[in-house]
Each structure stands twice: as C-alpha cells, then as structure tokens.
Amino acid sequence: MKKYKAKANANIALIKYWGKENEELIIPNTSSLSLSLEALYTETKVSFIDSDKDKFYLNDQEQAKDELEKISKYIDLFRDLAKNNKRVLVESYNHVPTAAGLASSASAYAALATALDALFETDLSKKDLSIMARRGSGSASRSIYGGIVEWEKGQDYESSFAKKIDNPGLDMAMIIVLVNKNKKSISSRQAMKTTMATSPLYESYINHSKEDLEAIKEAIKNKDFNKVGEITEHNAMQMHATIISSNPPIIYFEEDSIKAINKVRELRTKGIPAYFTMDAGPNVKILIQKSDADKVMEELLKDYKESDLIYSDIASEDASVEVLEC
The missing domain is CATH 3.30.70.890 (GHMP kinase, C-terminal domain)
Known part of the structure; x- marks a missing residue:
C-alpha cells in the first residue's frame, strides 16, 4: 500500500487575518497577505489503514482523543469528496514550534490537504487545494503557495481562496x-x-x-x-x-x-x-x-x-x- 508525504511551508502574514465572517466555512472578515518561509515547514505522511478509526501522530506522539476527532472530521471532507470511507493514518512532523504564534497550523493543514488529495486521488487544482486547506485552518489557504500570497476574503465556500502575488524583485x-x-x-x-x-x-x-x-x-x-x-x-x-x-x-x-x-x-x-x-x-x-x-x-x-x-x-x-x- 502506498504512503504519501507532503511538505508545506508556514507563512507569516504582513496584512493580518483576524476574525471570521463564517465560522463553519472559515471565511474571514478581511483579505490578508503573507510571506511563505523556507525555514518553517510541516511534513505529513498519510496512508490507508485497516481500522475502524483514524490514527494521528504529531512529532511521533499519538494524539489525544480531541485532536484525533478534529483531524478525523477534516479527513471526512476528502472521504465525502472521493466517496471513500477508508480510515487514515496521519504522521505529521512540525518543523515549527506548535501553537506558539508561528503559523504551525497553516503549514500543518496545507501539508495534510496536499497529502490527502494524493491519497484519495481527488486531483484538486491549487485553487481548490487552497479552499480545502482553509477548512482546516484559515491561514493554511496561503501555505499552499510559496512566495507572496494573498488570501481573498470572498463571500462563500468557492470564492474564499489564496493566490500568488507577483514579486517584481523585492529583496526580502x-x-x-x-x-x-x-x-x-x-x-x-x-x-x-x-x-x-x-x-x-x-x-x-x-x-x-x-x-x-x-x-x-x-x-x-x-x-x-x-x-x-x-x-x-x-x-x-x-x-x-x-x-x-x-x-x-x-x-x-x-x-x-x-x-x-x-x-x-x-x-x-x-x-x-x-x-x-x-x-x-x-x-x-x-x-x-x-x-x-x-x-x-x-x-x-x-x-x-x-x-x-x-x-x-x-x-x-x-x-x-x-x-x-x-
């Protein structure tokens, strides 16, 4: 059975995202703009397992029930899209201090979305991957891309996504x-x-x-x-x-x-x-x-x-x- 490993970089917002217009769909109250950072990233491996529930490890530590439930609920988005109810083993490694204000959730969900897209063979475009990453963590929509990235606020599920901004040569x-x-x-x-x-x-x-x-x-x-x-x-x-x-x-x-x-x-x-x-x-x-x-x-x-x-x-x-x- 194949295992897929995805990598995504954390991003630091220059124009901040703070507050949601729609809590469930994670649609923000404002658009935002960020830089993706090479030194901070998450690597996530996913594979199907023969089990009645998912398994989730972060930095080699099996996660508690509440964290597993959160990840399983997120994987359900891909299960529903692919019409595939198989359980998944998630092994994630944060090369970012977790929950310390360094965008670990952004790189984590961007990596997870990218890996699950491959595992479930949903073949999402970059725009749609950004939308799916957003459902895990708003800032993750921006971590689908490198460089300078804008997350367009949008009005609904389909119109709230991130996109690359051309860098004309800023030395940053x-x-x-x-x-x-x-x-x-x-x-x-x-x-x-x-x-x-x-x-x-x-x-x-x-x-x-x-x-x-x-x-x-x-x-x-x-x-x-x-x-x-x-x-x-x-x-x-x-x-x-x-x-x-x-x-x-x-x-x-x-x-x-x-x-x-x-x-x-x-x-x-x-x-x-x-x-x-x-x-x-x-x-x-x-x-x-x-x-x-x-x-x-x-x-x-x-x-x-x-x-x-x-x-x-x-x-x-x-x-x-x-x-x-x-």
Missing part, C-alpha cells in the same frame, strides 16, 4: 526572535471570537486592514521595501491594539517581545531597514532585506543567543507531495 527575508516557544495560553481561534464580540476597535481595524492591503500591494509593485515594512508594522500593531481592547483584555506581548521590538527600532537608527510584526503569540518576526542579513544577525547576536533566532529566506516552492512505497 525574515528573522524570527523566539521569545517563547511554548504553547500559548489562549488559542487564536478563541481570541478571535472574544475580539469580535467585545472589542470596540474591531470595526475600525477591519476598515483599516482593507486599506493596508491595497497599499502594501502597491508598495510591492513599486519594489518599495520601506513602505512594505511600515505598513506591515502598523497593521500588526492595529491588530494587537484591537485584541488588547477585548473584554477581558488579551495580551500576547511579553517583556521580551517589547525588547525585540525596540531592537528593531535601534537597527533603523543605525541605517539598517528592518520592520517587526507579531501574530497571536509573543514571538517577534523581523522583515529585512536579504542583502542585510549578515549585518542584522550580527546586531541581534549582541543581545540574543543563536538558538533564539531563526533566519529564513522566502520559500519559492508551493506545497508538494511525493509517493513513498510501504
């Missing part, structure tokens, strides 16, 4: 400062719900995010790295201001997050273009020009251990799959 890379590798105390999914229900700033955030998306696409088109960075920083801080204004307040910042942000600002005073962003977690991502990577790392290593820093080029390859003979 990213460095992640690992403030905290542990699982965050409040999941993105729960924090989104609380923010939408209670934050007085949420509607303003949605409106400004739409403006930011158009502005950053124009800056990309014009190869204006500094403008891309400025928009990225402001969009992230708008999102966090909105989250903090929830009731009760949700704060992902830690003391070392502020330290890292101030370090990025210090880099700019030294004439090195660098800009920060943060997702739903304390870790800080620094957008830089690849040509400045050595200088930036030299500066960061004055304050951080090498093990606390992850450098990544922008991943150019889309999610891929290979056949393993069992």
Whole structure:
C-alpha cells in the first residue's frame, strides 16, 4: 500500500487575518497577505489503514482523543469528496514550534490537504487545494503557495481562496526572535471570537486592514521595501491594539517581545531597514532585506543567543507531495 508525504511551508502574514465572517466555512472578515518561509515547514505522511478509526501522530506522539476527532472530521471532507470511507493514518512532523504564534497550523493543514488529495486521488487544482486547506485552518489557504500570497476574503465556500502575488524583485527575508516557544495560553481561534464580540476597535481595524492591503500591494509593485515594512508594522500593531481592547483584555506581548521590538527600532537608527510584526503569540518576526542579513544577525547576536533566532529566506516552492512505497 502506498504512503504519501507532503511538505508545506508556514507563512507569516504582513496584512493580518483576524476574525471570521463564517465560522463553519472559515471565511474571514478581511483579505490578508503573507510571506511563505523556507525555514518553517510541516511534513505529513498519510496512508490507508485497516481500522475502524483514524490514527494521528504529531512529532511521533499519538494524539489525544480531541485532536484525533478534529483531524478525523477534516479527513471526512476528502472521504465525502472521493466517496471513500477508508480510515487514515496521519504522521505529521512540525518543523515549527506548535501553537506558539508561528503559523504551525497553516503549514500543518496545507501539508495534510496536499497529502490527502494524493491519497484519495481527488486531483484538486491549487485553487481548490487552497479552499480545502482553509477548512482546516484559515491561514493554511496561503501555505499552499510559496512566495507572496494573498488570501481573498470572498463571500462563500468557492470564492474564499489564496493566490500568488507577483514579486517584481523585492529583496526580502525574515528573522524570527523566539521569545517563547511554548504553547500559548489562549488559542487564536478563541481570541478571535472574544475580539469580535467585545472589542470596540474591531470595526475600525477591519476598515483599516482593507486599506493596508491595497497599499502594501502597491508598495510591492513599486519594489518599495520601506513602505512594505511600515505598513506591515502598523497593521500588526492595529491588530494587537484591537485584541488588547477585548473584554477581558488579551495580551500576547511579553517583556521580551517589547525588547525585540525596540531592537528593531535601534537597527533603523543605525541605517539598517528592518520592520517587526507579531501574530497571536509573543514571538517577534523581523522583515529585512536579504542583502542585510549578515549585518542584522550580527546586531541581534549582541543581545540574543543563536538558538533564539531563526533566519529564513522566502520559500519559492508551493506545497508538494511525493509517493513513498510501504
């Protein structure tokens, strides 16, 4: 029996996705834009098994009942599409700290969708794979692709999907400062719900995010790295201001997050273009020009251990799959 192994890269949003218009179909309230990162990825193997239930291992650890139920429900989407009720063994390996605000769910569901498409022989297009990945985790829609990716909000199941954005030659890379590798105390999914229900700033955030998306696409088109960075920083801080204004307040910042942000600002005073962003977690991502990577790392290593820093080029390859003979 054949086993299929898929690989997908995590992505970091420059224009954030925060909140759903449709919870069940995972249709967002705004479109978003991200960079796929070469250094962060998930590899997932899938195969059919003779069993009355699926099996799910993450990093060689068999997962608890609630995680298995979540994965089985997702596999049901492919079972229904293929009209095939066989049970599946899922063996997933995250080369990303799980649930630490580093988009592990994005790469995980993009890899799983790609592997299941091969296993169930559903032969989905990239657009349809993006839609199916979205059903597992919204940001996973973007991890089907490498490079710069836009997730179009859409209005329904078929129109909400990700697509590649042409890069006219922007010189970009990213460095992640690992403030905290542990699982965050409040999941993105729960924090989104609380923010939408209670934050007085949420509607303003949605409106400004739409403006930011158009502005950053124009800056990309014009190869204006500094403008891309400025928009990225402001969009992230708008999102966090909105989250903090929830009731009760949700704060992902830690003391070392502020330290890292101030370090990025210090880099700019030294004439090195660098800009920060943060997702739903304390870790800080620094957008830089690849040509400045050595200088930036030299500066960061004055304050951080090498093990606390992850450098990544922008991943150019889309999610891929290979056949393993069992």
